[in-house]
Amino acid sequence: MELVIDTTCPTQWNFAYKSDDPRLDELYELAKRDQWNVTEDINWDQQVRDDSEILDRSEDMFAQTKFFRSLSADTQAQISANQTAFMISQFMHGEQGALLCCGQLVDTVPDIEGKLYAATQVMDEARHVEVFYKYLGLLDREYPMDPALKAVLDVILAAESWQAKCVGMQVLVESLAMGTFRMMMRASADQLLRDIVTLTARDEARHVSFGIISMSHEIPKLSQDEREQLEDLAFQAISILFGENGVGMGGESLADAGIDPAEAMQAVAAEIIESGDMSMADRRLEIVREYMVPNVEKVGLMSERMRPKYQAAGYLA
Template sequence: MKKADSTALFSARMLEKLPLPVRNSLDRYGEWLGLAREVETVAVAKSLAPSSLRGLILRRGKQGVPTEFQASHRASIDWSCPSDQPEMAELYARAKRGQWDGDSLPWHTSVDLDDPNLHLLPIDGLDIGVLERNGVKLNAKEIQKLTQSMAAWMLSQFLHGEQGALMAAAQVTECVPFFDGKLYGATQVVDEGRHVEVFRRYLDEKLEKTYQINDNLFVIIDALMRDARWDMKFLGMQIMVEGLALGAFSIMYKMTAEPLLKTLLKYVIQDEARHVHYGVVALREHIKELSERERREREQWTFEVALLMRNRFMAYEVYEEWFEGRMPRAAWREMIESSPAMREFRQVMFSRLMPNLREIGLMSPKVTADYDRVGLLKYASGASASQLTGEAMVAALEQSPRWSASAA
C-alpha cells in the first residue's frame, strides 16, 4: 500500500510557476491518479471504479438533482415467520425500547454563532500556522467562524452519511436472510430516518449552513447501494460506514462544548452502537461459511476502503468556500493533515472499527500485518460492538481526555 501523495506526481518547482487555478486542477487530477495507484487489488478496483467515476470525476453528488440508479440485490420473504436468530431478536427488543423522538431534544437551546464562547469544536483544533505560512491571516473571530464551518462540514457529512444509511438499512432489511434480522432492520430504518431529521434540523436551525456531500463519501455510498451481494452491503454499511461514523460521532461528542449538539450526539451514538452490533451478528457466522478466496476478497476490500476513508476526507468543500483562489489546495490538505482535531478524528474513527473486523473474522495474519504497517493495529484489541452497549460507550467517552496522546 502506498501513501496517497498526489502532489508527488508533479514536481514542486513546476507547480510553483503555474497560476493557482491550474495548480489546483493538477492537484485534483493528481489525487485521482493517486487513488488509482493506492488500490492494489483488482477485485477492489473493479468494485470501486464505476462509483469513483460517478463520484470523483462526474461529481454526481453535487449536480443538484437526486441520484437515480437500478438496485440489483436479491430480496427474500420467509412466509414461515420463524424465530431464527435470538441475538437479533434481543437486539430488536432493545431497539424498540430505545426509540426516542427527535422533537424531544432541547431545540430551544440558543446556539449563538456570534458568541465567542460558543465552542462547537475546540478553537485550537486547527493548525492555523499552515494558513499563515501560505499568506492567509485570520483574526480570532475568523478562526472561530472557520471552526464553525468545519463543524458544519462534519455534521453535513454525517447528514449525507445518514441518508445513505437510511437507504442501505431499507435494502439490508429486504435482503438479510434472517427473519429476526428483518424485524430488527425495520427499527434501524426508523433510527436512520430520525438521524437524518435531527442532523438536518441542527444544520438548518442552528448552524444555518449545510455543505454538499463529499465526493469520497458519495463513492462509498454509491458502491454499496449498487452492490448485489447482501453481505457486502452489511460489511460496507453496518461495519465500515456505521463503524467509522460511530467513531466520528464519539470524538465530536467528546470535543464539543455545545449542549444541544452533545445531547443529540449522545442519542445518535446509542442507536449506532446497535447498528454496528447488528452487522457483527449478521456477518460473524456468514464469513466462516465463505470460501477462503471470498473471505480474502472481503478482507482486502475492507482494508483498502478503510484507508481510502482515512486519507481522503479533507473537507475540500470548506476550502472552496473559504480559500479557493487565496491559497493552494495542497496547503489546505497539509493543514487538515496536521491539525490535532482532524488527526484525532482520523485515528479514533478506527477504534470502533478494528475490534469488529477482528470479531467477524476479517483480520487474518496477512491483513493484520498490513494494518500494523499503516499504524492501525493498536485499535484491534478494544471491545467489539457485541461486547459494548451504547451507554457504556458514552460513559467511556465522558471519562476520556479531550485529546488522545496519539493526536497531540
C-alpha cells in the same frame, strides 16, 4: 453527483418466521424500547451557540497549528463555523446513505430476525436524517456530500451480496459513525448538539451490534473466495474514507473563509515535518484504529493476507 445506483442483490422472502438468534431478538426489543422522537425528545428551545463556537477549538488539531493561529480572529472564526457546517452536513448526508443501505438490508438479509431488526434501523436512520437536517437549519450554511463518503456508500449500495452490504454498512460505516460521534461529544461546546449526538449514538451502538452479531455468525460459513471478497471490501472502504483523497481533505471550509487550501496544507505539512510531531496524522486515524479495525477483527476479516496491508497503511494501533 450520481443519484441512481443499480444493484443486482436479490430480494428474499422467508416463510420460517420463528427466529433462531436470541441475540438479534434482544436487539430488536431494545430497538423498539429506545425509539425517540426528534420533535418531542429534543429541547429545541435552547439557545444554540454562535456557529464559530459550536466546536471547542482546543479539540481541533488544525486550530492548534501556527498557521491557524497566524490568521486574523475573524478568519479563524469563519473557518471554525464552516468546519462545523461541513461536519453536520456530512452527518446528514451519511445518515441518508445509511437509510438507503439498511432499507436494502430489510430486502436482502435471509433470516426473518435480521429483516425485523433491520426494519427498526430504517426508522432510526430516518430519524437521524431528520435531526441533523433540523440542526443544520440553525446554522448559516450547508455543504454537499463529501465525494469520498458518497463513493463508499455507493460501493455498499451497489454491492451484489447482502453480506457485503452488511460488512460495509453495519461493521464499517456504523463503526465510523460511532467513532465520529464520540469525538463530537468531546468537541461539542453546544448543549443542543450534545443532546442530539447522545441520542443518535445510542442508536448507532445497536447498529454496530447488529453487524457484529450477524457477520461473526455468517463469515465462518463462507467459502475462502467469498471471505476474501469481504476482506478486500473492508480494506477498500477504509482506504476510500481515509486514504489520500479521504473525507474532509477537500478544504472547502478553508476556501470559503478565503484561505487557499493547498497553501494551508503545505504550511501545516511543513510544520509537522519541522516539529516531528505526528500526532495530527495519528489523530486522523484514531477512528480507524480504535473503532473500525477492532470490528473488522471481531467479525473475522483480518486475515494474515490482509494484516500487512493494514500495517502498511498505518491503520493498526
